[in-house]
Amino acid sequence: MNGPAGAPVAATRGPVRVVGTGLLGTSIGLGLRGLGVDVVLHDPSLTTVLLAQDVGAGRVATPDDQDVRLVVVAAPPDVTHDVVLAELEAFPDAVVTDVASVKGAVLDALRDAGADLSRYVGSHPMAGSERSGPTAARGDLFTGRPWVVVGSGESSSVAVLAVRDLVSDLGATPVMLDASTHDAAVALVSHVPQIAASLVAARLREADPAALDLAGQGLRDVTRIAASDPALWTSILAANADAVAPVLRALRDDLDAVVTALDGAASTGPWSAPPRGALGSVAAAIAAGNAGVARIPGKHGGVRTTYDVVTVLVPDQPGELARLLVEVGSAGINLEELQLEHAPHRAVGLASISVLRGLGGRLEDELRGRGWRLAG
């Protein structure tokens, strides 16, 4: 939001106390400081909180900082409820939120502990980074991302509005959900995909190097998030076990059906026409995946569009990709998606340009005419 003179204006009133100055907490501090909001920082590690202060995320909290209006708890998920409880007690006039990626377990633990839930509103920014810690933090980490806000039945409207304002001030899009809807959602769109990616990647540990040389974009895409932090993910998955386990069991039932069908095909030989029902369950599993992936929202949140994809060989030199995209633009064709990958053992990139269905042929002609080499 910009004020009359173009200066950013925050709806959030400070001081805001940020507890836990890792990537998320420090990024929140940086974003708020950029809007001129007073931020006080606390972390069990003095080194960490001093680093956060050094990068400009606020000032280290002192015992004098009692007039806090909003507390943001950015602690690891398994200690979040304890920290929220302590902050609710230490700052009896403040609204308290947290950013843990699981919401029901935190809320249940607070309710069991008899916390003042009128001043607590959970939240979960759908943002992050492969990097961690205060030095990886950025004030614009949340720009353009969804940020779930989870009020309980006990939350006061003042508390809900304070957290919504925080989210909007940081450039994110508030998404209002209850705790169980949130937890079921992240089980489906984040936690189960994480486990699947890790399990597929784990199979590569003993792979022949020749096999890995055949890896294409499909394997790279499926396993990219398998590089995630084990300790953090164990904590997240344990905290959301109620929502994750039923989805995993359903997935395992589908997997069992596929394994049984393939065992049948292996025992009769592939060309001996195993019982139709058996292979039917393989086809059904692939078809069910077609139906599921088609529901993921596409560009601008609309219906997923299928694109024509044109793949171009790009010499691996600064400026070449830019030149390609200038020429795509000057052909009057809007690029919808772009992926760049590198061909194994070659100093050349493959740029896959997605354009609206029907425009691929014209783009290919334009690019060939301008001397670009196209690839598969």
Added chain:
Amino acid sequence: MNGPAGAPVAATRGPVRVVGTGLLGTSIGLGLRGLGVDVVLHDPSLTTVLLAQDVGAGRVATPDDQDVRLVVVAAPPDVTHDVVLAELEAFPDAVVTDVASVKGAVLDALRDAGADLSRYVGSHPMAGSERSGPTAARGDLFTGRPWVVVGSGESSSVAVLAVRDLVSDLGATPVMLDASTHDAAVALVSHVPQIAASLVAARLREADPAALDLAGQGLRDVTRIAASDPALWTSILAANADAVAPVLRALRDDLDAVVTALDGAASTGPWSAPPRGALGSVAAAIAAGNAGVARIPGKHGGVRTTYDVVTVLVPDQPGELARLLVEVGSAGINLEELQLEHAPHRAVGLASISVLRGLGGRLEDELRGRGWRLAG
């Protein structure tokens, strides 16, 4: 390869007979015709073979075309062995290859049928497209891709060389493997990832639309290949069941351990410190995924590099992405990878620019200084 006057020169001597003029067969024909090689086309469907001729992939075969030197069978995997057998008998002086994505089952069936294996060399181009049929074909479909060449113990060296020449002529990189190494490799890097992607995507069929709105790049990456054709994949998976089933069973064992651990966490409550061994198996699964994904070769086939990723908001207008990349280039920073995605419900793209570790901070400063907005 270019000749003295710059004209392309093929090592392959025609006529080459292409049997099956779908995407792969027609692309092979187009590539060879571009090198001046005589190509005759055959397909059980007259419509399909005439389409392939119309796009320039060769001429429709007649009974007079008996002097064939090389036959390329590009039929569906489950009929490949029958077609190869018929071609070996019909053209007793020709080398015969096929492009099916499974090799051991084809070879076994040919051996069982008493085929002349001295003239047969299987192959598998690691290339394809979401589109199918002769109209989607391109002469450069194979450029820069690995193409596995699978000689058997019985293959003559002349036959192996003929298939290697074909692969090189079409711009692909020949990779010499035996059938069982190939089949184990594609089970790991292609077939099991396909099943995992389909099973994860299948869970989204009944998802709350609010859940799907939280989908991020992780889910999109894991499920992208779930859009594949069920009939084709059923055929591929059945033909490679011997190699796929053991990998799937090992994956299922890991999945069972994770489900058991999460059931334990769900029953005791997430904050009640379930038995350490139980959650240890969740951490072990994620850590095993770390180890596996680290083995996938990175850029230029070298060790996978970790990059700094800078994400920039790009207005959704032709030319804006090109302008961004021109400015990245003029900052003297080489772009290693690029992904473009669209923020849900926003007419703006998010360009994630990967640069060598250590250059991210400077790139961020450069781009902010030039007025670009950075995102998380």
